[in-house]
Amino acid sequence: EPEVTQTPSHQVTQMGQEVILRCVPISNHLYFYWYRQILGQKVEFLVSFYNNEISEKSEIFDDQFSVERPDGSNFTLKIRSTKLEDSAMYFCASHRGQRVTGELFFGEGSRLTVL
Amino acid sequence: KQEVTQIPAALSVPEGENLVLNCSFTDSAIYNLQWFRQDPGKGLTSLLLIQSSQREQTSGRLNASLDKSSGRSTLYIAASQPGDSATYLCAVSGNTPLVFGKGTRLSVIA
Numbered sequence: 001e002p003e004v005t006q007t008p009s010h011q012v013t014q015m016g017q018e019v020i021l022r023c024v025p026i027s028n029h030l031y032f033y034w035y036r037q038i039l040g041q042k043v044e045f046l047v048s049f050y051n052n053e054i055s056e057k058s059e060i061f062d063d064q065f066s067v068e069r070p071d072g073s074n075f076t077l078k079i080r081s082t083k084l085e086d087s088a089m090y091f092c093a094s095h096r097g098q099r100v101t102g103e104l105f106f107g108e109g110s111r112l113t114v115l
Numbered sequence: 116k117q118e119v120t121q122i123p124a125a126l127s128v129p130e131g132e133n134l135v136l137n138c139s140f141t142d143s144a145i146y147n148l149q150w151f152r153q154d155p156g157k158g159l160t161s162l163l164l165i166q167s168s169q170r171e172q173t174s175g176r177l178n179a180s181l182d183k184s185s186g187r188s189t190l191y192i193a194a195s196q197p198g199d200s201a202t203y204l205c206a207v208s209g210n211t212p213l214v215f216g217k218g219t220r221l222s223v224i225a
Contacts, residue, residue: 042218043204048212103164104149104161104208105161106151108158109157
């Protein structure tokens with residue numbers, strides 16, 4: 001069964017360092033998302049991506065964050081200069097077809113720990 | 116702004132019991148509602164998707180209902196098993212991308 005895959009599963013970094021989280025969405029899907037979950041809190045929307053551009057972003061997704069689809073299969077989230085509060089589980093998700101009615105499929109997540 | 120609330124926050128039941136998890140949302144202008152399962156430290160597994168025009172969806176021992184006008188959904192789990200122990204998340208999609216509740220942490224005791 002096709003699935004969303006994410007790497008790395010866990011990354012530990014020092015505050016101020018750049019981090020890139022990678023995702024391979026399901027191959028025939030058109031909409032891609034990043035969500036995050038701080039320990040003990042709700043899953044929060046960060047950004048959505050369609051047709052090679054950001055379609056929506058939340059207040060959390062500030063200038064320190066960027067997304068890219070560099071090669072038609074990978075979908076990346078970059079955090080330019082990590083802060084302690086960026087420590088969270090980051091989930092990539094995708095769905096095909098129409099944005100509003102599609103079932104969203106999530107990856108296993110990348111746990112980011114900022115020291 | 117859409118808010119999703121799940122009650123109870125935690126639930127512990129003996130094996131074999133039927134149970135209901137509740138989800139409510141403040142803005143009834145939704146396109147769909149999705150129930151997910153999350154095991155500790157793991158990703159989100161989609162369980163059921165209900166479109167706004169539907170009243171319920173079933174998958175195996177799971178049945179989800181949707182009352183859009185009152186802003187409520189329930190997830191019914193029949194004949195619970197220890198393997199059902201996990202956190203169950205409700206999320207709604209409308210004019211904004213999927214908005215999640217905080218989840219109900221379920222423990223099924225053998």
